[in-house]
Amino acid sequence: MPIVSVLLVFCLVCGELTGRICEGEVMRKKSLAIMLSLFALIILVVVLSSTIFSLSKVELSFAEIPTTYSSKDSETILKSGKFKHGQSIFLVSKKQHIKNIEENYPRLRVLNIETRFPNKLVVTVIERQDFLALYNVGVEKYYIVDGQMKVLRVVNDAASVGTVSKCLVTQNLSSYTFGDFIKYDNEIRVLATLQEAFWRCGYSEKQANQWVKSVYVDTTKDELTVNSYCKFRITIKAPSEKLAEKLFAGSGTVFNNNGVGEDFVGNILVYENKSEQKIYANAILNG
Numbered sequence: 256m257p258i259v260s261v262l263l264v265f266c267l268v269c270g271e272l273t274g275r276i277c278e279g280e281v282m283r284k285k286s287l288a289i290m291l292s293l294f295a296l297i298i299l300v301v302v303l304s305s306t307i308f309s310l311s312k313v314e315l316s317f318a319e320i321p322t323t324y325s326s327k328d329s330e331t332i333l334k335s336g337k338f339k340h341g342q343s344i345f346l347v348s349k350k351q352h353i354k355n356i357e358e359n360y361p362r363l364r365v366l367n368i369e370t371r372f373p374n375k376l377v378v379t380v381i382e383r384q385d386f387l388a389l390y391n392v393g394v395e396k397y398y399i400v401d402g403q404m405k406v407l408r409v410v411n412d413a414a415s416v417g418t419v420s421k422c423l424v425t426q427n428l429s430s431y432t433f434g435d436f437i438k439y440d441n442e443i444r445v446l447a448t449l450q451e452a453f454w455r456c457g458y459s460e461k462q463a464n465q466w467v468k469s470v471y472v473d474t475t476k477d478e479l480t481v482n483s484y485c486k487f488r489i490t491i492k493a494p495s496e497k498l499a500e501k502l503f504a505g506s507g508t509v510f511n512n513n514g515v516g517e518d519f520v521g522n523i524l525v526y527e528n529k530s531e532q533k534i535y536a537n538a539i540l541n542g
Contacts, residue, residue, distance in 0.1 A: 308344045311374040318366055318381040333378065335359035344374055356380070361434035362407060383407055384460040386450050387470065388419045389437065391428055397421070398428050402450025402460065404437040421469040422446065442472045445479060445494050452499040456506060466517075481505070486541075487519045492526040497534065501525045504536040 313336070315329040324332070336352040353365040362383050369377045383401040385408075390397045397416050399408045409432065410416060424442050437443050449470065453463045469482045472494070479494035481502075489505035491498070505525040508514050515523075521540040528535060 307373050309374055310338065310340050310342050310344050310347065310376065313338050313340075313376045313378065316377055316379045318379055321382050323362055323382055324360075332356060332360060332363070332380070336378065338376070344370060344372070344376070347376065352378075358434070361405065364401075364403070385417075385419045385464075386460045387422045387446060388416045389422050389424050389428060391424065391426070394427070394429055396428070398431055398437070400437060402447070404439075404443055404447050406431050406433055406435045406437065408433060418464045420464050420467040423469075423471055441474045445472050445498075446470070448495075448498050449479075449502075452502045455499040456503045483517075485517045485519075487515075487517070487521060487523060489523040489525060492524070497527060500534055501527070501536075504534050508536040508538055 313333050315333055317324075333356075335358075336356045338347075338352060347368075347370070349368040352368060356365055356378070357363060363380045364383050366379045366381055369379065371377060383403075383405060385399050386402045388397040388399050388410075395411060397410045397413065398406050399410065399416070399419055400406055413421075424446075426438070426440055426443065428437070431437060439447065450460060450463075453460070466483050466485075467481055468484045471480045471482070472478075473480070477493055477495075479491040479498075481489040481491070483489075487509060489502070489509075491501045491505060494501070502525075505523045508523050509517060509519060515538045519538060519540075521538060523536055523538055525534065525536045527533070
C-alpha cells in the first residue's frame with residue numbers, strides 16, 4: 256500500500272476517534288449543564304419558599320427631620336404601601352409600593368426601599384418642599400410645585416404664595432390639582448432640573464427662595480432668567496446643558512469674595528464657549 260494511502264487511512268481513523276471523543280465530551284457537558292440548572296432551580300424554590308426569607312418587618316426612615324409628619328404617622332404611611340407580610344422578600348414589588356405610598360401621601364417622596372436580609376425592608380422617605388409657584392397669564396391661580404414638578408398646593412392669589420419663587424409658564428395648568436405631576440414640555444423640562452442645580456450649588460429649596468424672586472424660561476432665545484430680590488438677575492444661555500455649572504458660575508460672580516456683591520444693579524450673563532469648553536459669567540451694569 257502506498258505511503259500516501261496509509262497516511263490517508265490513518266488520518267480518517269484519527270478523525271473518527273477524535274469526533275467520537277468530542278461528541279462524548281459535548282454530551283457530558285450538556286448533562287452537567289442540565290444537572291446544574293436543575294440544582295439551581297431546586298435551590299431557588301427552597302429559598303423562595305423558606306420562612307427565613309418571608310417578609311416580617313417594614314420600617315420607615317426619614318432622610319431629613321420632617322415638619323409635616325412625625326414618627327406617629329409611620330404606621331399609617333407604611334400601611335398605605337400595602338406590603339404583604341409573609342411574602343418572599345425576593346418577590347417584593349418595590350416600584351408598586353413606592354407608587355402606593357406617594358399616591359396616598361403626595362407630600363412624601365420615597366427615596367429608596369432597602370432590603371435587609373433575611374426578612375426586613377426599610378423605606379426611606381423625604382418631605383417634598385415648595386420650590387416654584389407656577390402660573391399662567393389669565394389663570395388666577397398659583398400651582399406650588401417641588402423640584403420634580405409635583406403639585407403640592409394650589410392657591411388663588413399671590414399673597415398666599417409666600418416666599419416661593421414665582422415662574423410664569425405658557426402651559427395651561429387649569430387641569431392640574433394636588434398630587435399631580437406637571438407634564439413636561441421644553442419649559443418644564445428645564446425647570447425640573449433647576450432644583451438639583453441649586454442643590455449642587457449648595458442651596459436648598461428654602462435657601463434658594465430666600466434670594467430668588469422669580470425665574471423665567473424663554474424657549475425662543477433658549478435662556479433661563481433668575482431674578483433676585485435685589486437689583487441683579489442672572490441670565491443663563493442654553494440652560495438645558497450644564498445648568499448646575501452655569502448657575503454656580505453666575506451666583507459666584509455675585510456672592511464670592513471677589514464678586515460684584517448683592518448691591519450690583521444689572522445682569523450676570525452666563526454662557527459656555529464650546530470651542531474653549533469654558534463657562535463665562537460676565538457682569539453687565541444696567542445702562
